[in-house]
Amino acid sequence: MNDRPLSFAETFFLGLAGLVGFIGLWTFLSVSGIVPRQFLPNPLDVATRFIQLLSAPFAGATLPMHLASSFERYAYGVLLAAFVGVPLGLLMGWFRLLDDIVTPIFDGLRFIAPIAWVPFAALWFGTGIGGPVMIIFAGAFPPCLINAYRGARFVEPRLIEAGRMLGTPNSRMILEVLLPAAVPSIIAGLRVSAGLGWQSLVGAELIVAAAGVGFMMVQAQGSVQTQTVMVGMIAIGLVGMLIDVLLRQGEAWLRRRRGLEA
Amino acid sequence: MGSISFQSVDKVFGGSVKALDDINLEIADKEFVAIVGPSGCGKTTCLRMVAGFEAASSGTVSVNGRPVTSPGPDRAVVFQQFALFPWKTVRENIDLGLRNKNLAIGERSELIAGALKLMNLESHADAFPHQLSGGMQQRVAIARAYVLDPEVLLMDEPFGALDAQTRVVMQEELVRISRRNPRTVLFITHAVEEAVYLADRVAIMTRRPGRIKEVLDIKAVREREAWDKYPKIEDVMDLESFVHLRTHIWKSLREEKGFKDV
Ligand SMILES: Nc1ncnc2c1ncn2[C@@H]1O[C@H](COP(=O)(O)OP(=O)(O)OP(=O)(O)O)[C@@H](O)[C@H]1O
Numbered sequence: 001m002n003d004r005p006l007s008f009a010e011t012f013f014l015g016l017a018g019l020v021g022f023i024g025l026w027t028f029l030s031v032s033g034i035v036p037r038q039f040l041p042n043p044l045d046v047a048t049r050f051i052q053l054l055s056a057p058f059a060g061a062t063l064p065m066h067l068a069s070s071f072e073r074y075a076y077g078v079l080l081a082a083f084v085g086v087p088l089g090l091l092m093g094w095f096r097l098l099d100d101i102v103t104p105i106f107d108g109l110r111f112i113a114p115i116a117w118v119p120f121a122a123l124w125f126g127t128g129i130g131g132p133v134m135i136i137f138a139g140a141f142p143p144c145l146i147n148a149y150r151g152a153r154f155v156e157p158r159l160i161e162a163g164r165m166l167g168t169p170n171s172r173m174i175l176e177v178l179l180p181a182a183v184p185s186i187i188a189g190l191r192v193s194a195g196l197g198w199q200s201l202v203g204a205e206l207i208v209a210a211a212g213v214g215f216m217m218v219q220a221q222g223s224v225q226t227q228t229v230m231v232g233m234i235a236i237g238l239v240g241m242l243i244d245v246l247l248r249q250g251e252a253w254l255r256r257r258r259g260l261e262a
Numbered sequence: 263m264g265s266i267s268f269q270s271v272d273k274v275f276g277g278s279v280k281a282l283d284d285i286n287l288e289i290a291d292k293e294f295v296a297i298v299g300p301s302g303c304g305k306t307t308c309l310r311m312v313a314g315f316e317a318a319s320s321g322t323v324s325v326n327g328r329p330v331t332s333p334g335p336d337r338a339v340v341f342q343q344f345a346l347f348p349w350k351t352v353r354e355n356i357d358l359g360l361r362n363k364n365l366a367i368g369e370r371s372e373l374i375a376g377a378l379k380l381m382n383l384e385s386h387a388d389a390f391p392h393q394l395s396g397g398m399q400q401r402v403a404i405a406r407a408y409v410l411d412p413e414v415l416l417m418d419e420p421f422g423a424l425d426a427q428t429r430v431v432m433q434e435e436l437v438r439i440s441r442r443n444p445r446t447v448l449f450i451t452h453a454v455e456e457a458v459y460l461a462d463r464v465a466i467m468t469r470r471p472g473r474i475k476e477v478l479d480i481k482a483v484r485e486r487e488a489w490d491k492y493p494k495i496e497d498v499m500d501l502e503s504f505v506h507l508r509t510h511i512w513k514s515l516r517e518e519k520g521f522k523d524v
């Protein structure tokens with residue numbers, strides 16, 4: 001990658017320095033009054049509010065409860081994206097006809113930001129579980145499909161020839177040649193999908209009427225509670241980081257296993 | 263039944279690179295024909311056309327009198343670069359073609375056991391290809407082709423990756439197998455001795471654009487001089503009749519500039 005890999009301690013302290021600098025600047029801007037308090041709440045207020053919200057309900061639920069209902073929608077959206085995107089990508093990688101039919105539609109649709117689907121998601125699937133899940137799906141679907149497709153298309157041609165010479169039928173070709181060859185690419189795609197799905201969450205929750213971090217933030221904005229909005233942002237950031245770290249670990253574990261196995 | 267026929271076959275790549283020029287060759291059922299020629303003269307291309315991976319630009323390639331249209335297990339290929347499935351064990355690699363034939367599990371295990379024994383791979387049945395040496399991987403590729411009991415066996419420098427000792431063992435083995443259970447073989451090699459030792463006929467190609475320069479009848483000499491009564495390859499290689507043929511082919515190849523492997 002680059003010249004010299006940094007040691008863990010170095011990486012840790014550099015990261016810490018960045019974080020301290022960032023919070024320092026934030027504190028300075030808000031406490032000094034350069035930025036008016038109603039525009040930028042100060043870090044201490046936000047931290048206090050964060051701790052409060054862990055147990056005290058706001059907009060009908062505590063922060064962990066909001067997070068739990070967000071996570072449920074998120075999980076449905078991302079799983080749906082994976083269960084549709086990966087098989088479709090593999091099929092497109094094998095059947096040229098399907099590729100030619102789907103690719104133009106997909107290439108147009110994938111540039112539409114998930115949030116742009118909000119009105120139709122609400123109209124078609126309602127504001128219960130359906131609408132929000134569709135918006136998260138819209139965010140998470142493209143990388144699932146693209147990576148499965150690329151993985152399948154760029155299988156070593158020799159292996160496909162070997163499969164064909166052995167008389168392998170299409171279904172077996174997809175499951176036993178394309179899929180295993182595409183696994184690294186699929187995993188990478190799932191990780192990107194997981195991130196984009198989480199990013200689409202607030203947009204998705206603009207239209208929910210019950211609970212969720214996004215819902216909490218919309219309610220707080222309505223009553224000009226900037227600290228609560230900020231708490232929501234931080235919670236989303238933290239959970240997003242956590243998801244990414246866990247998936248990276250999972251990916252590394254899978255790669256190690258494959259290194260031994262394949 | 264497994265006759266192969268090249269009739270006025272030309273192959274042009276990308277509209278301008280003429281790889282093969284008017285190839286005519288008839289290979290009878292159960293005949294073993296070796297092709298030798300300078301690197302890049304189009305040997306692999308010939309074999310790939312019989313396999314059904316490549317179409318002739320003009321002329322016809324047929325097997326059993328029918329023009330080849332697609333790959334199939336009646337024409338098993340041993341690839342120059344193995345082309346084993348990295349995520350399958352040795353056993354699974356050999357099994358795939360048998361599963362595609364819908365054979366019962368009992369029959370399959372018997373056939374696999376036989377192929378493993380033949381190629382001396384019994385102790386590596388559950389290893390993955392990357393855990394094997396190049397020579398072992400090549401033997402797996404041969405086992406995978408042999409186990410299908412194909413009408414036509416297409417071998418592209420199958421012993422290229424083997425060390426000299428293993429190579430000799432494999433050559434003797436191949437002679438033994440093909441005398442016991444003869445089948446049509448198209449065999450490509452750079453090693454002149456190997457061609458003379460194994461083949462019924464040897465076709466010599468010119469440098470690119472490849473043409474067939476000469477076809478030598480080895481079988482007539484082998485039978486007349488009773489080569490088969492010598493069990494060891496080195497004894498055959500000492501015979502005057504063998505040396506004579508070998509030298510003839512060498513000289514013929516020497517005339518083709520660019521032959522650098524002798
Ligand atoms: N797919 C392709 N596209 C363009 N040119 C090709 C392609 N395949 C082969 N060629 C060219 O055709 C010629 C013959 O190639 P081929 O692989 O048949 O040679 P070969 O006799 O098997 O050589 P070697 O002994 O090195 O294996 C070469 O000049 C090669 O560059």
Ligand SMILES: [Mg+2]
Nearest residue numbers: 305306342418
């Ligand atoms: Mg070749």
